[in-house]
Structures are given as structure tokens and as C-alpha cells.
Amino acid sequence: MHHLHHDFTTPRDHEKPARVNPGEVGTVDVRPDDPVDLPPPGDFRKQTGRSIEVNIPLLAENNRLAAENREHFKSHGLKVINLVSGPGAGKTTLLARTLKELANSISCGVLVGDLETDSDAQRLRHDAVPVAQLTTGSACHLDAHMIAHGFEALHMHNPQLLFIENVGNLVCPAEFDLGETVRVALFACTDGEDKPLKYPPIYRSSHLVLMTKADIAEACGFDRKQARENLKKVCPKAEVIELSSKTGDGFEQWLEFIRGIL
Numbered sequence: 001m002h003h004l005h006h007d008f009t010t011p012r013d014h015e016k017p018a019r020v021n022p023g024e025v026g027t028v029d030v031r032p033d034d035p036v037d038l039p040p041p042g043d044f045r046k047q048t049g050r051s052i053e054v055n056i057p058l059l060a061e062n063n064r065l066a067a068e069n070r071e072h073f074k075s076h077g078l079k080v081i082n083l084v085s086g087p088g089a090g091k092t093t094l095l096a097r098t099l100k101e102l103a104n105s106i107s108c109g110v111l112v113g114d115l116e117t118d119s120d121a122q123r124l125r126h127d128a129v130p131v132a133q134l135t136t137g138s139a140c141h142l143d144a145h146m147i148a149h150g151f152e153a154l155h156m157h158n159p160q161l162l163f164i165e166n167v168g169n170l171v172c173p174a175e176f177d178l179g180e181t182v183r184v185a186l187f188a189c190t191d192g193e194d195k196p197l198k199y200p201p202i203y204r205s206s207h208l209v210l211m212t213k214a215d216i217a218e219a220c221g222f223d224r225k226q227a228r229e230n231l232k233k234v235c236p237k238a239e240v241i242e243l244s245s246k247t248g249d250g251f252e253q254w255l256e257f258i259r260g261i262l
Contacts, residue, residue: 020130020153028134028150062176065144069179072148073162079261080162082178084202085186086195087168090212092123093245094186094254095163101255102161103128106262109159111150113142113167130154141172144179160262174201181261182207185238189217193227196234203235208257215244 073080083091092112099108110124110131124131132153134146147164154162164180166173185206187195190213196203203209209231217224224242231240241257243250 020132022128022130028132028153059175062144066177066179069144069148073179078162080164080180082164082166082180082183084166084173084183085168086170089186089188090245091165091186094212095124095165097245099124099129106161107159108161108163109154109157110163111147112165130157136167140169141167141176142178143176147178170199170202174205184208184210186210186212189213189220189222193223193230196230200234206238208239211240211242213244214242214249215247
């Protein structure tokens with residue numbers, strides 16, 4: 001399998017990721033060299049002399065790289081699932097159970113994004129699965145170049161399925177295509193029914209919404225009907241599956257979804 005080569009380079013491109021073997025956790029540092037310096041409290045525009053606007057060229061470049069990733073993955077028969085959610089929605093717990101369920105049938109690889117630490121990646125250690133932790137520093141999302149760089153640590157194992165656990169954030173990841181096959185948003189019963197209405201882009205851009213922590217929905221006073229109505233307003237075409245990674249309820253539907261994209 002060939003490496004992914006992009007013209008667009010990150011400050012740490014000279015640091016080639018170490019090979020990660022099944023049962024191991026490797027760390028790939030994809031953070032910018034220069035930390036983000038925020039101005040002191042006050043009016044941002046007065047202090048910087050600039051208006052606040054979306055960085056259109058950055059998104060355009062990311063989209064170009066995402067298209068390269070997608071073509072590369074497709075040419076090697078690799079399917080990619082990008083898991084997005086706010087912090088604490090259950091991405092790591094979901095992945096841990098998913099990897100265990102698929103261990104004997106589908107070869108997987110995992111890229112985990114976090115600002116710091118490899119604690120989530122360590123939780124996902126599995127004898128049959130290589131896991132690479134992407135530490136982003138101040139970046140609140142993964143981007144297409146980070147994925148290409150991180151995948152260099154896993155590609156030699158030729159996985160059939162790559163899971164990406166994005167940084168826990170309901171805003172920024174919605175804008176950044178990674179070259180994934182499908183995007184899956186987690187909507188935890190502990191989040192409250194109105195999350196899709198408050199953060200529509202992340203749900204609108206997803207192919208599937210997993211309503212997680214279903215086992216404690218009643219204890220949280222979670223209104224399933226209202227939550228589904230809110231999802232229908234925001235992302236009427238997205239499939240919705242209720243499940244519990246703890247009890248396994250609804251999990252077979254999730255596994256069938258995965259098998260369906262392979």
C-alpha cells in the first residue's frame with residue numbers, strides 16, 4: 001500500500017509516525033508547533049485589527065486533501081467511519097465494544113483524536129487491533145491531513161475498516177471532511193433532547209445518529225419521542241439507532257450498519 005502524500009504539510013511532517021502493531025498504542029503528534037495565543041479580554045477586532053471570519057482557503061484545502069484520502073482509501077478497499085460527538089457521549093465505550101464484537105470477522109484499525117493524553121487509545125487496546133492516538137494540542141478537531149499522517153502508522157496492516165474517534169466537540173468537526181466513508185454522530189441520552197437543535201451542522205452532516213446510553217434514558221428523564229422529532233427536523237434522512245454500549249441493547253443494529261458498508 002502506498003503512502004498518502006500531500007503538498008500541504010504540517011509543522012511536524014518530518015516526524016514519521018512509528019509503526020503501530022495490533023495490541024499496541026502508538027502516539028502521533030499532529031499539533032501545530034506554535035500554540036494559539038489568545039488576546040486579553042476585550043474586543044477582539046480592536047486588539048487585532050482584523051474581523052473574525054471563517055478561513056475559507058483552509059476549508060477548501062482540507063476538502064482537497066479529504067478527496068485525496070477518500071480516493072486512496074477507496075482504491076485499497078478500506079471503509080472509514082468517522083465518529084463525532086460532544087465530550088462524554090460514549091465514543092470510546094462504543095468503540096471498545098464494537099472492536100470486541102468484530103474481532104473475529106473484520107480487521108480494524110483505529111485513530112483516536114484528543115488534545116492531550118492517550119487514555120482513550122489505551123482503553124481501546126486489543127490484541128487484534130492497531131490503535132494510534134493523534135494528539136492535536138490546541139486543535140479542537142481532526143483534519144484530513146492529520147488522518148493521512150496518522151494512517152501511516154497503521155496502513156501496513158491493510159485493515160478492512162478504519163474507525164476515527166474525533167475530538168469531543170459538537171462544532172468544529174462538522175466543517176472538516178476527513179475522507180471518511182460515513183460520518184456517525186453520537187447523541188447521548190444524558191445530553192438532553194435539544195442537542196440537535198442547538199448544534200444542527202454536526203447532525204445534518206451525519207449518515208447515522210446513534211442515541212447512546214439508552215439504558216439510563218428513563219433515569220435521566222430523557223424523552224425519546226421528542227429527541228427523535230428534533231432529529232427529524234435537523235437531519236430527516238439520517239438513520240437513527242438507539243443502543244447501550246453497556247448492556248448491548250440495540251447493538252446488533254449498529255453492527256449490521258457496519259457490515260452493510262463493507
